[in-house]
Amino acid sequence: MARTDSTGSTPDFDLDGQAAPLLEIDDLRVHFKTDHGVVKAVDGVSWHVDEGETLAIVGESGSGKSVSAMSILGLVPTPPATFPSGDIRLRGRSILKMPEKQQRKLRGQEIAMIFQDPLTALNPVFKVGDQIAEMIRTHQDVTKTVARRRVLDLLGEVGIPNPGVRINQYPHEFSGGMRQRAMIAMALANDPKVLLADEPTTALDVTIQAQIMALLEKLRQERNTAIVLITHDLGLVASHADRINVMYAGRIVEAGSCDDVFYRPQHAYTFGLLSSLARMDKQRQDRLLPIKGVPPSLSKVPPGCPFHPRCQFATQGCVEAVPTLETVVTDETMNGGLHRAACIHSDQVEIAYSERLAP
Amino acid sequence: MTTPPQSGREPDTHVPAEALMTRFEAPEPGAADATDTTGKGKKASGQLRDIWRRYKRNKLAVVGLVVVAFLMILAILQPWITPYDPMEQNLLNTRKPPSDGHWFGTDVLGRDMFSAIIYGVRLAMIVGWSVMFLSLIVGLALGAVAGFRGGALDSLIMRVTDIVLAFPALIGAILVVQIFGNGIWQVVIALAILSWPTAARLMRGSTLSLRESEYVEAARSIGASDTRIVTRHILPNAIAPTLIYSFSHIGVAVVAMASLAFLGIGVPPDIPEWGTMIANAVPSLNVEGESHMWVFPSLAIVVTTLAFAFVADGLRDSIDPKLR
Amino acid sequence: MAKFITRRLAHAVLVIIAATFLIYLGLFVLGDPFASSGEKTVPPEIQEALREKFGMNQPFFMQYLTYLQNMFTFDFGIDFEQRRDVGDMLAAAVPATARLAVIAILIEIVIGLTAGVIAAVSQYTFRDVFITIITTLGIGIPVFVIGIGLRAGLSGEWIFPAVPRSFTVETPWWQEIILPAFTLAILDAAFIARLMRGSMLEVLRADYVRTARAKGLSERKVIGKHAFRNSVIPVVTYTGVSLGVLLGGALITETIFEYQGLGFLLVRAIQQHNNPVIVPIVVFAVLTFVVLSTLVDILYAYLDPRIRLH
Ligand SMILES: Nc1ncnc2c1ncn2[C@@H]1O[C@H](COP(=O)(O)OP(=O)(O)OP(=O)(O)O)[C@@H](O)[C@H]1O
Numbered sequence: 001m002a003r004t005d006s007t008g009s010t011p012d013f014d015l016d017g018q019a020a021p022l023l024e025i026d027d028l029r030v031h032f033k034t035d036h037g038v039v040k041a042v043d044g045v046s047w048h049v050d051e052g053e054t055l056a057i058v059g060e061s062g063s064g065k066s067v068s069a070m071s072i073l074g075l076v077p078t079p080p081a082t083f084p085s086g087d088i089r090l091r092g093r094s095i096l097k098m099p100e101k102q103q104r105k106l107r108g109q110e111i112a113m114i115f116q117d118p119l120t121a122l123n124p125v126f127k128v129g130d131q132i133a134e135m136i137r138t139h140q141d142v143t144k145t146v147a148r149r150r151v152l153d154l155l156g157e158v159g160i161p162n163p164g165v166r167i168n169q170y171p172h173e174f175s176g177g178m179r180q181r182a183m184i185a186m187a188l189a190n191d192p193k194v195l196l197a198d199e200p201t202t203a204l205d206v207t208i209q210a211q212i213m214a215l216l217e218k219l220r221q222e223r224n225t226a227i228v229l230i231t232h233d234l235g236l237v238a239s240h241a242d243r244i245n246v247m248y249a250g251r252i253v254e255a256g257s258c259d260d261v262f263y264r265p266q267h268a269y270t271f272g273l274l275s276s277l278a279r280m281d282k283q284r285q286d287r288l289l290p291i292k293g294v295p296p297s298l299s300k301v302p303p304g305c306p307f308h309p310r311c312q313f314a315t316q317g318c319v320e321a322v323p324t325l326e327t328v329v330t331d332e333t334m335n336g337g338l339h340r341a342a343c344i345h346s347d348q349v350e351i352a353y354s355e356r357l358a359p
Numbered sequence: 360m361t362t363p364p365q366s367g368r369e370p371d372t373h374v375p376a377e378a379l380m381t382r383f384e385a386p387e388p389g390a391a392d393a394t395d396t397t398g399k400g401k402k403a404s405g406q407l408r409d410i411w412r413r414y415k416r417n418k419l420a421v422v423g424l425v426v427v428a429f430l431m432i433l434a435i436l437q438p439w440i441t442p443y444d445p446m447e448q449n450l451l452n453t454r455k456p457p458s459d460g461h462w463f464g465t466d467v468l469g470r471d472m473f474s475a476i477i478y479g480v481r482l483a484m485i486v487g488w489s490v491m492f493l494s495l496i497v498g499l500a501l502g503a504v505a506g507f508r509g510g511a512l513d514s515l516i517m518r519v520t521d522i523v524l525a526f527p528a529l530i531g532a533i534l535v536v537q538i539f540g541n542g543i544w545q546v547v548i549a550l551a552i553l554s555w556p557t558a559a560r561l562m563r564g565s566t567l568s569l570r571e572s573e574y575v576e577a578a579r580s581i582g583a584s585d586t587r588i589v590t591r592h593i594l595p596n597a598i599a600p601t602l603i604y605s606f607s608h609i610g611v612a613v614v615a616m617a618s619l620a621f622l623g624i625g626v627p628p629d630i631p632e633w634g635t636m637i638a639n640a641v642p643s644l645n646v647e648g649e650s651h652m653w654v655f656p657s658l659a660i661v662v663t664t665l666a667f668a669f670v671a672d673g674l675r676d677s678i679d680p681k682l683r
Numbered sequence: 684m685a686k687f688i689t690r691r692l693a694h695a696v697l698v699i700i701a702a703t704f705l706i707y708l709g710l711f712v713l714g715d716p717f718a719s720s721g722e723k724t725v726p727p728e729i730q731e732a733l734r735e736k737f738g739m740n741q742p743f744f745m746q747y748l749t750y751l752q753n754m755f756t757f758d759f760g761i762d763f764e765q766r767r768d769v770g771d772m773l774a775a776a777v778p779a780t781a782r783l784a785v786i787a788i789l790i791e792i793v794i795g796l797t798a799g800v801i802a803a804v805s806q807y808t809f810r811d812v813f814i815t816i817i818t819t820l821g822i823g824i825p826v827f828v829i830g831i832g833l834r835a836g837l838s839g840e841w842i843f844p845a846v847p848r849s850f851t852v853e854t855p856w857w858q859e860i861i862l863p864a865f866t867l868a869i870l871d872a873a874f875i876a877r878l879m880r881g882s883m884l885e886v887l888r889a890d891y892v893r894t895a896r897a898k899g900l901s902e903r904k905v906i907g908k909h910a911f912r913n914s915v916i917p918v919v920t921y922t923g924v925s926l927g928v929l930l931g932g933a934l935i936t937e938t939i940f941e942y943q944g945l946g947f948l949l950v951r952a953i954q955q956h957n958n959p960v961i962v963p964i965v966v967f968a969v970l971t972f973v974v975l976s977t978l979v980d981i982l983y984a985y986l987d988p989r990i991r992l993h
């Protein structure tokens with residue numbers, strides 16, 4: 001196994017801007033100034049997503065997944081947040097540098113988001129139908145009746161029975177799963193190019209989870225929407241994502257195709273995540289190995305590799321310098337440029353994992 | 360009438376009270392081990408230090424605290440501070456503007472305004488703190504019983520609070536004073552009668568939510584008695600909103616007494632009380648050279664109520680930093 | 684919803700019955716309301732007439748019923764002082780008080796909401812700090828100090844009529860009302876501003892406000908529609924209760940400005956032990972207060988659909 005240095009910029013598109021990715025985040029940093037110091041919620045994150053593609057972002061609670069997604073829509077409150085560096089580009093155009101008014105046009109129109117907690121994401125004092133219609137009428141010059149008809153379609157589309165009744169109800173009259181569907185209907189209302197789905201199924205029971213994921217899948221196929229799927233649930237990722245970003249303590253520690261990350265993890269944290277997962281595709285279950293310890297406080301990230309205090313592979317080298325995200329070159333894979341990891345013990349990790357995988 | 364006593368009802372309108380209550384609903388996770396009293400004690404002192412650290416950041420609250428302390432000292436030392444007997448009349452020397460002999464001038468009856476105002480401090484402190492303690496004790500006790508016992512007793516206590524709270528505060532106070540007659544202690548009783556229901560409701564609310572909480576369950580499971588559960592586990596955790604309310608009520612009680620006195624109700628007219636002094640000055644309101652008669656007592660009451668309000672604000676913010 | 688309203692109304696009726704009973708007990712039973720006291724001597728024939736009217740010669744329960752009946756048929760008897768019909772006195776005072784209350788409420792809503800919203804959306808800026816200081820003063824300074832200050836400083840100047848009134852000059856009602864209305868409005872405006880600021884700040888942190896932003900709505904719509912509609916609910920509650928208090932008579936303010944409303948009447952009646960005037964005003968004040976509180980609860984349920992169900 002060899003590794004090559006990468007320049008840090010994403011190498012899989014032409015720098016002349018011809019093939020600029022649909023949505024691209026570049027070295028984004030989001031820091032919160034709090035009473036207990038600076039919380040580095042997102043600390044130098046880059047990724048991109050293209051049409052019809054599903055990018056998964058996984059990581060433990062508090063690793064900065066939601067914050068990185070919300071900064072795309074300008075939803076991170078400043079203060080307390082600051083943006084020390086970074087750029088967000090839609091089709092090569094910087095969103096952060098756009099005037100506020102243009103940014104607003106993108107929100108809900110080009111980029112829509114399904115929020116983590118459907119129970120509180122809808123306004124309790126307005127009817128669900130009106131809230132969805134508002135999304136439409138903010139961006140399209142249509143009459144109330146047209147919007148209403150569209151809302152009815154949408155509600156049906158996301159599998160809400162009885163749309164004619166539901167459209168006039170208030171959020172508290174919806175169950176959690178129904179609210180999540182309503183949120184999805186709202187997000188889809190303007191046929192966005194990018195859909196940021198922040199744990200769209202966490203609050204739901206398994207059957208509804210499957211339905212919702214099927215819905216997103218259908219959307220991606222029919223409308224070629226790019227989906228950014230944020231989740232803790234590796235099972236969900238395995239069956240739905242094309243590529244995976246693993247986040248830890250505000251940074252991406254490993255990125256690559258689903259196959260690469262699942263079968264040849266290069267980062268000790270990914271290794272830990274996968275080892276703690278029960279696998280359906282294996283006859284004999286290995287002993288599940290939970291990751292020991294708790295995620296670090298983002299205001300006091302350990303020096304060097306932030307994962308080292310919890311890492312079974314850690315050595316002195318891990319404490320001394322922050323490992324950079326570097327391209328992994330392996331024999332098995334052709335798309336070497338896509339698989340990157342920030343771990344100085346990636347060789348050991350891969351060997352350890354293949355031993356676990358072996359029957 | 361819109362008087363400050365009415366604003367003292369604020370925790371009783373929907374949202375503030377609920378907000379106040381829910382904020383204390385979730386007990387600290389560490390408090391779950393009900394038997395470990397030493398750990399809890401340490402935790403409590405750590406909490407106190409935290410509260411004080413946050414309190415200090417609010418400069419107005421610190422100023423308020425200093426002023427309150429100063430007022431308390433004045434109140435205690437009043438007999439030795441006042442240059443004149445605050446009751447002593449001198450009909451040959453009435454309505455005199457401030458001078459070397461009478462720093463704040465003299466009033467309609469020739470009494471020394473400075474001495475009268477310092478006496479007023481004493482009166483205000485006595486009344487304010489008495490009302491607070493009375494309503495706090497009654498409110499805590501009845502609120503805890505209502506919340507913990509539930510059932511018929513709870514309904515009874517709550518209906519009583521409903522009825523008391525059906526009276527606009529000043530009207531209610533007037534009614535009680537009408538029944539009990541004039542006098543400072545009658546006023547104290549009247550104000551306490553009107554303020555305990557809110558304290559009781561706050562206390563009941565937090566008791567209710569704590570009753571079902573894990574660590575009370577834990578205490579119950581190891582066989583702690585009801586009394587012990589209430590005094591050891593519920594009171595210390597549920598008391599905060601009620602305490603804050605009662606403390607903020609000191610200023611309200613001071614203003615309420617002054618309001619009654621200003622209207623000539625309850626407070627005997629010969630006692631030097633700020634509201635009475637202002638009422639006595641009403642005929643002089645537009646008279647040149649007699650403004651000292653209403654300006655000084657007004658200042659005294661404003662300084663007092665503001666100081667208590669600042670302290671109350673500071674307490675609320677430092678005990679619950681979220682609501683800033 | 685209907686069930687909620689019914690229950691709330693039943694509750695209000697019970698509270699009113701209990702409160703009127705207390706008033707009756709306090710003022711009638713615990714002392715002879717018609718006895719001469721202090722310097723005030725009540726003419727025997729009036730004492731007798733009143734005892735008759737209020738059924739004081741009858742058994743206790745009958746007395747109470749008579750009292751209720753008199754209250755609800757607006758038959759209040761004759762006042763001790765000028766031997767006028769108390770009903771007529773009230774008929775003159777109620778509209779004056781109502782006008783004052785409504786105008787004061789309007790002023791405080793406009794000022795309070797504006798200040799509260801501005802403070803909340805510009806949290807931690809100079810504007811917020813400034814508004815917070817002003818509201819703290821407004822809440823901390825007692826009403827009668829504000830009133831006395833306004834009367835000392837402004838009455839008799841410019842458009843503000845002098846107090847005490849000169850009866851030779853006719854003053855239009857709006858001139859008479861302006862100072863008392865502001866006196867009343869200052870405290871409540873400050874209170875509303877603070878309430879609004881607090882609840883707006885809380886609502887601004889809510890997830891659904893974030894959702895509204897994510898829709899691409901303008902900040903104006905986010906604040907003015909989504910945030911405002913939720914955060915104004917406690918203000919509506921407070922204002923309603925406040926109106927309920929004011930409608931019963933603004934005792935202090937009316938007294939300071941000698942404004943001829945219920946409060947002024949009540950204070951004078953108390954000073955003169957004029958019970959036939961005291962009783963109906965106190966009952967009326969309790970009544971308006973309870974009724975308005977009840978209405979506010981119902982309105983609250985209407986404004987917050989989550990409450991409506993139970
Ligand atoms: N407004 C804020 N002020 C201060 N810190 C914040 C704020 N918003 C988020 N954070 C912090 O940023 C960090 C990252 O939060 P984020 O919500 O992105 O985590 P997450 O990966 O989405 O976790 P989860 O899986 O629990 O949703 C957390 O430590 C959080 O405390």
Ligand SMILES: [Mg+2]
Pocket residue numbers: 065066067116198
């Ligand atoms: Mg999240």
